[in-house]
Amino acid sequence: xxxxxxxxxxxxxxxxxxxxxxxxxxxxxxxxxxxxxxxxxxxxxxxxxxxxxxxxxxxxxxxxxxxxxxxxxxxxxxxxxxxxxxxxxxxxxxxxxxxxxxxxxxxxxxxxxxxxxxxxxxxxxxxxxxxxxxxxxxxxxxxxxxxxxxxxxxxxxxxxxxxxxxxxxxxxxxxxxxxxxxxxxxxxxxxxxxxxxxxxxxxxxxxxxxxxxxxxxxxxxxxxxxxxxxxxxxxxxxxxxxxxxxxx
Ligand code: PGA
Numbered sequence: 001x002x003x004x005x006x007x008x009x010x011x012x013x014x015x016x017x018x019x020x021x022x023x024x025x026x027x028x029x030x031x032x033x034x035x036x037x038x039x040x041x042x043x044x045x046x047x048x049x050x051x052x053x054x055x056x057x058x059x060x061x062x063x064x065x066x067x068x069x070x071x072x073x074x075x076x077x078x079x080x081x082x083x084x085x086x087x088x089x090x091x092x093x094x095x096x097x098x099x100x101x102x103x104x105x106x107x108x109x110x111x112x113x114x115x116x117x118x119x120x121x122x123x124x125x126x127x128x129x130x131x132x133x134x135x136x137x138x139x140x141x142x143x144x145x146x147x148x149x150x151x152x153x154x155x156x157x158x159x160x161x162x163x164x165x166x167x168x169x170x171x172x173x174x175x176x177x178x179x180x181x182x183x184x185x186x187x188x189x190x191x192x193x194x195x196x197x198x199x200x201x202x203x204x205x206x207x208x209x210x211x212x213x214x215x216x217x218x219x220x221x222x223x224x225x226x227x228x229x230x231x232x233x234x235x236x237x238x239x240x241x242x243x244x245x246x247x248x
Contacts, residue, residue, distance in 0.1 A: 003207050005036035005223060006163060006230040007246045008124060009237025010064065010092065010211070013043060020046035021053040023238075028057035030243035036230060038246050040237070041092055041124075044078055051087060062090030062124075065098060068108070068115035080119035091116055092232075093123040094150060096169045106149040113150050117158040124163045124209070124232065125150050127190070131170035139168075140189045147193045156198040164190055164208045165232040171212025173234060180221050183210045187227035216241045219248035 015023060020042050031038045039060045042050045050061045067077035083091060093116060094109035109125070116123040127146040129139045143166070151159065166186045171178050178186075187208045194203035210222050211232030222228055233245055
């Protein structure tokens with residue numbers, strides 16, 4: 001089973017609308033002809049200009065977060081329908097910064113995954129352990145639990161649009177990338193959860209990304225692993241290094 005590689009840049013809270021459009025106009029020719037799917041996950045206010053700049057290019061634009069509800073008294077939030085009305089297809093769900101800094105728990109992440117899929121969005125579901133958990137040998141059971149809780153009630157036909165990103169928290173923004181064998185073992189364990197839940201054929205179709213200090217130097221080795229189908233790239237997605245990662 002060959003899965004198309006996905007290289008997604010998570011801009012986090014960086015770039016104004018103008019900077020977003022100008023970056024994408026520069027990125028588009030630099031990634032022309034890439035075999036990988038190229039995606040920029042931009043701040044909400046950048047979505048409209050970024051989508052306009054990306055139109056007709058190989059660059060896709062997605063969102064970093066959404067609420068699960070259709071509408072309502074949720075000050076500061078964005079609904080799935082608002083994203084689809086712009087033509088957005090991908091949305092990050094359950095990034096460790098959302099979980100850790102903004103108190104999103106597994107139940108909320110699960111509701112968001114269900115809602116994203118119901119709206120035809122492709123969730124990039126994030127999971128990953130702390131350093132303390134890894135050192136205590138608890139990584140794989142923890143990942144299993146996080147993925148199972150996030151996918152509760154998700155049927156295989158809906159889950160075909162799913163992407164999972166394994167992002168060890170200790171590797172995010174630290175420059176301390178996971179060893180390739182650590183990243184591969186974790187992604188393979190995540191695929192095993194999918195196999196148990198949805199069967200082998202389905203599990204083989206789901207793209208599993210690695211994230212956490214990916215850069216132009218280490219990307220190729222990570223992406224060459226059997227169960228790693230691309231990357232979720234933070235810091236290195238803000239510069240033209242991102243194009244090198246796309247071709248890694
Ligand atoms: P990083 O961030 O590449 O800057 O470590 C990755 C992420 O949080 O998605």
